[in-house]
Amino acid sequence: xxxxxxxxxxxxxxxxxxxxxxxxxxxxxxxxxxxxxxxxxxxxxxxxxxxxxxxxxxxxxxxxxxxxxxxxxxxxxxxxxxxxxxxxxxxxxxxxxxxxxxxxxxxxxxxxxxxxxxxxxxxxxxxxxxxxxxxxxxxxxxxxxxxxxxxxxxxxxxxxxxxxxxxxxxxxxxxxxxxxxxxxxxxxxxxxxxxxxxxxxxxxxxxxxxxxxxxxxxxxxxxxxxxxxxxxxxxxxxxxxxxxxxxxxxxxxxxxxxxxxxxxxxxxxxxxxxxxxxxxxxxxxxxxxxxxxxxxxxxxxxxxxxxxxxxxxxxxxxxxxxxxxxxxxxxxxxxxxxxxxxxxxxxxxxxxxxxxxxxxxxxxxxxxxxxxxxxxxxxxxxxxxxxxxxxxxxxxxxxxxxxxxxxxxxxxxxxxxxxxxxxxxxxxxxxxxxxxxxxxxxxxxxxxxxxxxxxxxxxxxxx
Numbered sequence: 001x002x003x004x005x006x007x008x009x010x011x012x013x014x015x016x017x018x019x020x021x022x023x024x025x026x027x028x029x030x031x032x033x034x035x036x037x038x039x040x041x042x043x044x045x046x047x048x049x050x051x052x053x054x055x056x057x058x059x060x061x062x063x064x065x066x067x068x069x070x071x072x073x074x075x076x077x078x079x080x081x082x083x084x085x086x087x088x089x090x091x092x093x094x095x096x097x098x099x100x101x102x103x104x105x106x107x108x109x110x111x112x113x114x115x116x117x118x119x120x121x122x123x124x125x126x127x128x129x130x131x132x133x134x135x136x137x138x139x140x141x142x143x144x145x146x147x148x149x150x151x152x153x154x155x156x157x158x159x160x161x162x163x164x165x166x167x168x169x170x171x172x173x174x175x176x177x178x179x180x181x182x183x184x185x186x187x188x189x190x191x192x193x194x195x196x197x198x199x200x201x202x203x204x205x206x207x208x209x210x211x212x213x214x215x216x217x218x219x220x221x222x223x224x225x226x227x228x229x230x231x232x233x234x235x236x237x238x239x240x241x242x243x244x245x246x247x248x249x250x251x252x253x254x255x256x257x258x259x260x261x262x263x264x265x266x267x268x269x270x271x272x273x274x275x276x277x278x279x280x281x282x283x284x285x286x287x288x289x290x291x292x293x294x295x296x297x298x299x300x301x302x303x304x305x306x307x308x309x310x311x312x313x314x315x316x317x318x319x320x321x322x323x324x325x326x327x328x329x330x331x332x333x334x335x336x337x338x339x340x341x342x343x344x345x346x347x348x349x350x351x352x353x354x355x356x357x358x359x360x361x362x363x364x365x366x367x368x369x370x371x372x373x374x375x376x377x378x379x380x381x382x383x384x385x386x387x388x389x390x391x392x393x394x395x396x397x398x399x400x401x402x403x404x405x406x407x408x409x410x411x412x413x414x415x416x417x418x419x420x421x422x423x424x425x426x427x428x429x430x431x432x433x434x435x436x437x438x439x440x441x442x443x444x445x446x447x448x449x450x451x452x453x454x455x456x457x458x459x460x461x462x463x
Contacts, residue, residue, distance in 0.1 A: 003049040075121040146176035147218040151191040152263040155278040157286040165286045173203040180316035182214040186294045193231040197340040216327025237339045270300045334394040346373040361398035
């Protein structure tokens with residue numbers, strides 16, 4: 001507090017005769033301090049309210065060599081405590097015959113070091129970069145100019161296809177300009193190029209829900225260096241869609257901060273309201289299945305896209321719509337599927353349909369293709385139907401005739417297959433020991449006689 005501020009408080013007592021006790025209560029300055037100010041004012045006037053300087057000010061200085069020693073010790077790893085540092089400096093001062101600085105002086109010098117210098121010296125360049133380097137925050141200038149894609153493992157347990165606890169993953173496609181969620185994918189197992197392709201398929205093609213208007217082909221797709229993002233599958237698909245892929249710098253996630261913040265929103269706002277949430281101090285009981293979680297995520301995204309975003313100052317939906325514009329779209333959904341979905345080996349159309357993944361698929365259009373090879377494309381989330389192509393020309397959609405009311409996924413089929421193999425293996429292991437004849441351990445086993453050679457080659461072979 002400078003002399004002018006002190007006088008503005010003290011003048012109420014000097015000029016208006018306000019008691020010091022009342023003045024202390026109203027101003028928050030202790031009575032003893034006010035009395036000291038008053039004494040200095042009566043002795044030297046307003047100049048006496050200025051901060052008094054020490055009589056030895058400018059004369060008590062720490063030698064430069066001791067300052068360098070203190071700073072050097074404070075920047076060394078492992079960094080000593082201030083008490084240890086003061087003791088080491090005192091020993092150094094005694095060695096050169098200099099007065100040792102006080103503990104408070106050592107602490108003041110240590111606290112005066114540049115925090116960026118301390119971080120670089122003690123925590124390394126990576127920590128310095130993340131805390132102190134200047135970051136240029138870019139934002140796309142229009143919708144669909146830049147999309148971000150990333151995965152996260154959700155803090156929730158669900159019931160898998162075999163009723164065992166399973167921790168699912170979430171893939172999200174986010175528009176950088178509007179912060180709108182254009183597409184997503186909830187799945188079990190590790191992230192893969194197929195799951196990423198399915199999320200892109202949903203993001204690009206128009207949705208049945210009119211309130212979820214985000215669609216179109218982006219100019220740039222910003223991703224990390226995950227194996228699915230550098231796969232040939234995604235590379236060829238984006239090349240044919242005329243999408244430029246930009247990979248973030250390895251070990252530097254700052255460029256994906258927008259999508260990381262959305263993942264944080266999911267984990268803090270949606271998942272705590274669902275059964276099976278993984279929270280500290282509680283035991284998660286898996287109740288939901290993957291379709292239930294998918295419905296919850298879809299509903300949350302619908303709400304997220306229509307509520308006001310703090311940085312965009314409007315809802316992501318309105319920011320993406322803007323004044324109205326036409327996104328770039330593929331020619332057809334079949335053309336998009338041809339680029340993004342898996343292309344397995346060819347199949348021969350049999351008289352009873354196409355046999356694929358242990359299922360039988362049939363469509364009337366296949367009648368003219370019996371005996372001919374075709375290409376099968378499918379959605380792993382729903383293998384109740386497949387798409388049939390002939391030399392990259394779409395023919396028809398074939399349906400699983402044996403299970404018309406079921407919509408199994410490829411994961412469900414793989415899980416059922418593994419469970420069946422385990423069941424058969426257990427039966428085999430149970431039957432093999434019982435098939436061997438029991439033997440008395442005391443009974444000696446006669447040696448198996450060696451067969452005599454039928455062809456006598458040498459004279460010694462004759463009896």
